[in-house]
Amino acid sequence: MLAADLLALARRGDGEAFRLLVEPYRRELQVHCYRILGSVQDAEDLLQDTLLAAWRGIAGYEGRASVRTWLYRIATNRCLNALRADTRRPRVYSAESEFTLPEPTHRRAEPSWLEPYPDALLDELADDVPGPEARYEMRESVSLAFLAALQELPPRQRAVLVLRDVLGFRAAEVAAILDVTENAVTGALKRARAAMAVPDRESAPLPDSPRERRVVDDFARAFQAGDVDAVVAMLTDDAWLTMPPLPLEYRGLEDVRHFLATVALREGNDHVLVPTRANGQPAFGCYLRDPRTPILHAHGVLVLTLSGDRICAVTRFVDNALLAAFGLPRTLRPRDDR
Template identity: 40%
Template sequence: MAPDAALAPDRTTATRRVPADVEEQLERHRRELTGYCYRMLGSAFDAEDAVQETMVRAWRAVDRFDGRSSLRSWMYRIATNVCFDSLNGTNRRALPMDLSASASPPVMASLGTPLSERTWLSPAPDGHVLPENGDPAEVAVARESVRLAFVAALQHLPARQRAVLILREVLRWKADEVATLLDTTVASVNSALQRARATLEAQDLSGVGSAPDSMDDQHAALLARYVEAFEAYDIEALVALLHEDATQSMPPYALWLQGPVDIGRWHLGPGYACRGSRMIPVMANGSPAFAQYKPSGPGGRREPWAIHVLRVHEGRVSSITNFLDTRLFALFGLPARLDAD
C-alpha cells in the first residue's frame, strides 16, 4: 500500500481532532522506525510492512494521542506492538552459517532446494534504515547495528529482550523510557537487558564484535578490484582478494562455503553461469554491496540476479552474502534490467 493512500483521510476525519500537518509529523519518523523494525524483524520487506501498519494505526488513533509522551515515543510504542504481533509464533531468521556446516564439495548437488523466504535475513538499503545525518558517533553506532552479523545475533533473543536491547544500546533510550513504552518496570527492563547481553555473549556469533574495516582509499580500491575480477570472471584474481577464512553464502539456499579454495571451485563450477555479469554498487546494512545483473540470453541483455553484501576485514573480503531474491532490486531502486553494452 502506498504511503499516501494509507494515510489518506477517511470519511470520519471531519469529526476528528486531527492536526492539519499530522501526515507530515508521522512521515518524519518513517526512516528511523524502518531501521528499528528491520533490527526487530530481520527482513527489509517485513520492516516496510510493519512501518506502514504503524502509520495506519497512528493515523487512526492520532486524535486520541494525549501528549503525555512525545509523538516519537508514541509511534515507537505502536511500532513495537506491530513487531511483537509479527514475531508471534514465527521462527527466527538466520544466515546459512547459523543453520549448518559449510558445504563440501562445492558442487551443484550440495546446493539443495531453496528454503522459505521467512527462513532468512534479508538485506536493507542504507537509505531506508540509517539516519541521513547526525552526530558522527551516533551514525557509526547505527551503521554497526544493521550489519548482517549483528541483526542475525538479535534473532537469538525473545521479542521483548530484542526490543529492550535495541532501544537501550542502539537508540540510547533511558531505562525508564523503555519501561514506559513496554508498560513494565525499570527493574524488569534492566533484567531483560542483562539476559539479552548474556545470550549474545554465549553465542558463537561470527563477525559480531570485530568491526569491519572503515571505508578509506585502500578499502575502495579493494572493492574496485572485486568488481573488476567478477565482471571479467577472473576467478584467480577474485580469490586473491579473499581472507583466508572468507565465507560465501547464497540465501535462499542453506549451502555456504568457507575459504578461497572452495569459493573459487564453486565459481569455476556451478557459478560459471555468472560469467559476463555486470555489477552496480549500492549500500546495504552499513556495508558495501553490489547488484549483480546476469546475462539472460542473446542480445546482451542482463537481468537481476543477486545482491552481493560484502564484509571487508584486515584488508581482505571476509564475507560475501549473495541474496538471490530479485524482489530486492526494486527495494534498492535499481533498474529492472540492463540493456546490452
C-alpha cells in the same frame, strides 16, 4: 507550527497536522522495524500499520510520553505481534539452480529471511545524526553482521536490545513500551547481550574511502572476469559465503573456492556488477548475461563485508525483487551496463 499545536489539530481530526507531527520519525521508525524484522518490505508494511494505528488512536494519546516514544511503543509491539504470528512472508525458497549445489560447510536449521537495506535510505537518517562517531554507530547497528546476530534472538530480547543499546531508551521507558517491569527489561537485556556474537568490524575501511574503493573495484574486476583465483586471493582465511534465504553457508577458502568454481563463476557465467551500497557496506546489483540475447538478467544483490584490505564475507541475496529497493531494474541492456 509548534508540535503542541500540531497535536491539538491532529486530535481534532486534521490529517495534514498529523502528517507533519509524525513525519520527522517516519524513516527512523522504518529502520527500527527493519532491525527487529530483518526485512525492508516487512518494515515498510509495519510502518504503515504503525502510522494507521497512531492516527486512529491520536485522540486517546495523553502525552505522558513524547510523541516519538509513543510511536516507538506502537511500532515495537506491532513488530512483536508480527513475529509471533509468523505470517509475514511465505516460507518458500529454492536454489534457483538447474544443478546440485555443493555440500555446504554448514547447513542452518531454517532459512535466513534477512534482507539488505539500501544506504540511500540510511543517508536520510544519517543526516539527522550529529557527528561522525554517532553516524558510524548508526551504520554499525544496521550492518549485516549485527542484523544477522540480532535475528537469532527471541523477539522480546531483540526488541529490548535495540531499544536500550541502539536507540538509548531508558529501562523505565522500555518497560512502558513493552508493558513489562524494569526487572524484566534488565534481565532480557542481559541475556541478549550475552547471546550476541558480532564480528569486530573496526578494521573495515571507512565507507567510500579510497581504501574501500580499491578493494571493491578489484573484486568487481575479478568477479566479472570470472577469475576464481583472483577473487579467492582477496578473501580472509576464514571468509564465508551465504545466499539468504538458502540455509547454506560456505566457510573457508577451499569451500568458497569450490563454490565459486562450480556455481557462481563456472564457465559460461558472464556477470555484470552494478555498484550500490547496503547496510553501510559496499554492494552490487548482480546481473547475468544471457548468451542468446544482449539482455542482462537480474541475479540478486551481492554485499561485501570487509576486514582491512580483504573480504571476510560475501552475501548474495537471491531474491531479485530486492533490486527495486535499490533503484535497480530486473534487466539491463548493454547500453545500461555501467
